Amino acid sequence: MAAIRVLVGSVYGGALLTARKIREELEADGHQVAVLENPTLDDITSNDDALLVCTSTTGQGEVPANLLTLYVDLRDQLPQQPGRPFGVIVLGDSSYGDTFCGAGDLMEEALYETGARKVGETLRVDALETMEPESEALPWVRDWINGI
Numbered sequence: 277m278a279a280i281r282v283l284v285g286s287v288y289g290g291a292l293l294t295a296r297k298i299r300e301e302l303e304a305d306g307h308q309v310a311v312l313e314n315p316t317l318d319d320i321t322s323n324d325d326a327l328l329v330c331t332s333t334t335g336q337g338e339v340p341a342n343l344l345t346l347y348v349d350l351r352d353q354l355p356q357q358p359g360r361p362f363g364v365i366v367l368g369d370s371s372y373g374d375t376f377c378g379a380g381d382l383m384e385e386a387l388y389e390t391g392a393r394k395v396g397e398t399l400r401v402d403a404l405e406t407m408e409p410e411s412e413a414l415p416w417v418r419d420w421i422n423g424i
Contacts, residue, residue, distance in 0.1 A: 278326055278424055279308040283315040285331030285343030285379055290409055291367050295330040297410040298417050307421070314342050317349040320357070326424045327362040327392065328417070329383045333369075337378020350386040358391035361424040364398040365413050371404060395423040 282299065286292040292313060299309040312319050320327060334340050339347045366380025377400045384398065399416040401409040 277306040277308065278302075278421060279323070280310070280328055280421075280424075281315075281320060281323070281325045282309060282311045282328045282330050283320075283343065283346065283383075284311060284313050285329070285340035285383075286313070287332050287334055287340050290403075291330050291332045291340075291365075294365065294367070294409045294413050298328070298330065298413060301414055302417065302421065315346045317346060317353065317355060319346075321355050324360060326395075327360065327387065328420070329362065329364045329366070329380065329387075330413070331365070331379045331383060332367040333372075333375070333377055333379040335375075337372070337375030337381070339379045339382055343379070343383070347383060347386055350390060354389055356391050357387070360390075360392040361395045362387050362392045363395050363417075363420045363424075365401065365409075365416065366398060367401045367403065367409050369403045376400070376402075396420045 368377035
């Protein structure tokens with residue numbers, strides 16, 4: 277069974293609720309899942325668990341405030357994580373055009389720069405099409421976990 281750290285970026289609670297549902301489902305299958313609501317660099321450098329970013333997007337495609345410190349520290353300090361598996365679930369609103377799900381792109385780029393290894397395609401959940409992001413995230417995460 278896998279050990280997973282879910283790095284949450286949430287503004288109105290949708291990404292946090294989704295992360296908690298993921299934890300509930302995966303723990304029922306025997307996985308160890310930590311949902312980190314205010315993740316720090318130490319939360320990822322002190323272990324080698326698989327990383328799952330579950331974030332919403334704010335403003336013009338930006339990372340939410342509770343995930344921003346980790347994002348900045350990843351970019352500034354570049355802690356090497358060679359081969360560490362990660363995945364990205366990002367919530368957004370396609371009416372924002374080019375910045376749709378931008379926070380997921382930013383986190384993906386930051387993790388790539390540390391040498392981490394992306395597993396699967398990014399899941400982009402559009403608020404214009406899906407009222408319950410967990411309905412898309414749960415089937416996706418079951419496929420994702422098989423790749424880590």
